[in-house]
Amino acid sequence: MDKNYISHIAESKTHYHKTSAKMPYEEKIKVIVKLQQIELEMMKKNKTRKNSNRFRKVWQIY
Amino acid sequence: MKKTLQKINELMDLGIIKKYAIAGGMAQFYYIEPSVTYDLDLLVNIAEEENTLNPFAKIYEWAQSNGYPPLEEHIVIYGIPVQFLLAYNDLVKEALDKSEEIVLFDEKTYILKPEYLMAILLQTDRLSDKERFAKFLSEVDYDNNSFLEIIERFNLSGVYKRISGV
Secondary structure, eight states: OOHHHHHHHHHHHHHHHHHHHTSOHHHHHHHHHHHHHHHHHHHHHOTTSOOOOTTOOOOOOO | OHHHHHHHHHHHHTTSEEEEEEEHHHHHHHHSOOOOOOOEEEEEEESOTTOOSSTTHHHHHHHHHHTOOEETTEEEETTEEEEEEEOOSHHHHHHHHTOEEEEETTEEEEEOOHHHHHHHHHHHOOHHHHHHHHHHHHHOOOOHHHHHHHHHHTTOHHHHHHHHOO
């Protein structure tokens, strides 16, 4: 495997995460709610995943 | 979230809490890339501290009178489970004291500074905390001198060296 290729991917990912960190908080809240929907859907489909907390619900804020 | 923050600010206006700051994951995500979380942690100074057996009694009374249901250790305020936490040690007390006033959704609110969140992550030192701490190192323009001074005073330099390999 080309080392430049791997380091390029790593750099690209780092840049992506840094950019995501800088997005406005209001936008981050939208991302969090979307992630809640995705995670709870995955939990429903995958019985090996635990969901012991009753407060794990998608925020009804929009 | 705007309405949730408005109601939390109302607790201060009513004198039920003296001071609060957003803490935990929702504070961390103010600075780092967001990931999934389901609750909003608030560090609070309670006005009526003499009620040591049930320091949150007034908050629960307020919640009940406003129709906000309790859910496990949370109170659901406009769709968001909010957990009220007392500042449980000196580091967390100082973090709350030095929290920053910000505006979110056009509402004034308060949030822990990144240097304190990082120190608290070192102090709690769970696997997930290490992961979050690493994100602070790579994604946040924090004040390194301030961070080093805090972890020195709270004897966390060793944990920092172990985690970061410095």
